[in-house]
Amino acid sequence: MMELLNSPFMQRALIAAVLVGITAPAVGIYLVQRRQALMGDGIGHVAMTGVGLGFLLSTSPVWMATLVSVLGAVTMELIRWYGKTRGDIALAMLFYGGMAGGVLFINLAPGGSTANLNSYLFGSLSTVSQSDVWAIGLLAAFVLAVTVGLRRQLFAVSQDEEFARVTGLPVRALNLLTAVTAAVTVTVAMRVVGLLLVSALMVVPVAAAQQLSRSFALTFAIAVAIGVTVTLSGTVVTYYEDVPPGAVIVLFTIAIFIILTGLATPLAKRRARARAAAPAEGECGLDVPAAAKPQAGEVTA
């Protein structure tokens, strides 16, 4: 165990893992709340073009992916405002265009091939550099500032956009901010879980936390706790087994979801029974007194 903590690459990997474990569910909860759970997946596809461009232009793939995915997320939000008809088609083009762009650019890059993309698609902790850790730290700080600092505003907008407008909140600005924050989170998580699996880490911890919680605040806290647990344990597994961290992390998350669902079912049943036992909701009865009912003998008579 000590040996694991002494390795500098493992230290970097663990720091990155914790940051991803916190930020992905912190943004994901708002996406789930507004029923856009798969938005992270879409942004992940678009970010591939950024990674490809990063290779082609020999700049940092992390920053290039951030730039492109922010642009992609803003475009998605604009499509949601203006193009209500056939918005799904526009989104599909954005997703697959992003993926195709990534594959194209990376093959155009000198010495580049689709194999280079692998570590970005499924995560690769051994390649996390010191500068990556700085970039991830900076981006994670931004994500936390938004998701925690503006939690009441984001809650209101994600719960009921129409009502939020009447409280005077800048609904469009907050929607854009959510999209940008989700895009930044995707690139934060890219090195740890990978672009194709990041959405799972945004959504599944929230879904698992919902099994136990009745409030938004508690759901948030449990989801982040689950996120950190799975990213840390997934990272430790990759130290001993040469497997992509993203795959391990996502499978751990789904396992936690299944376990919590199993635990929560009897709990929910007990709550329902307690409610049913409450007064004023007793057994059904007729308004007409029983004596007024015809006797069996009279019917046949």
Add this chain to the structure above:
Amino acid sequence: MEPVISLTKVTAELGSRPVLRGVDLAVHRGEVVALLGANGSGKSTAIRTIIGQVPLSGGSVEIFGTPRRRFRDWGRVGYVPQRTTAAGGVPATIREVVSSGRLSRTRFGILRRADREAVDRAIEAVGLADRAKDSVDALSGGQHQRVLIARALAADPELLIMDEPMAGVDIESQEILAATLREQVSAGASVLLVLHELGPLEPLIDRAVVLRDGCVVHDGPPPRAVGQHALPGHDHVHPHTAAEPVRTGLLS
């Protein structure tokens, strides 16, 4: 007296279909105005032009004497959207949902003690104080509606705008809602509400505006109930309104 809401020759389209065709409507201070009409007559659209959810294609809307585009004082307005649920995709307690109604009175979304007290008062007013920490997912249709109204009351508004607050609401909740509204009105609030039928709110209503095909066809005392609706004991309760269209015979 200056109206709290004033619509002048308002026209609006949804897609390319004209929904409002020159609507004039004013709500004065302390007045309770019911907006009535059949499905598709433009009631909800009229409300939604006031809050800025539907853009105007002509005419003007003023709130407290200020053109809607320049109106910023949203803490004075409580809004109850037409909705059958207060829940979102993530569990939230009644207090969490109602608290978002107080944001218009806060700076940077920080709830101070007075704000938390206002939230508690609003929950109390709709009779859900003992359930404030429960998830809204566990509530009945009528209780959802009470949560939405508490959320509008949390800002201590002077003007309440409600879109079908009685839709799909059980008798107990209807009575609580009527009592809540009566209190607000006696405290000086002005109310504009969309209704399918007058129902238990009838005694509160000062004036009724009836829309048909996007035009005002009646503006004056509430229309008298006719037919079976006028019979004593008819309680105007249609508990399944959310699932099926109601033909009341009153307006259609």
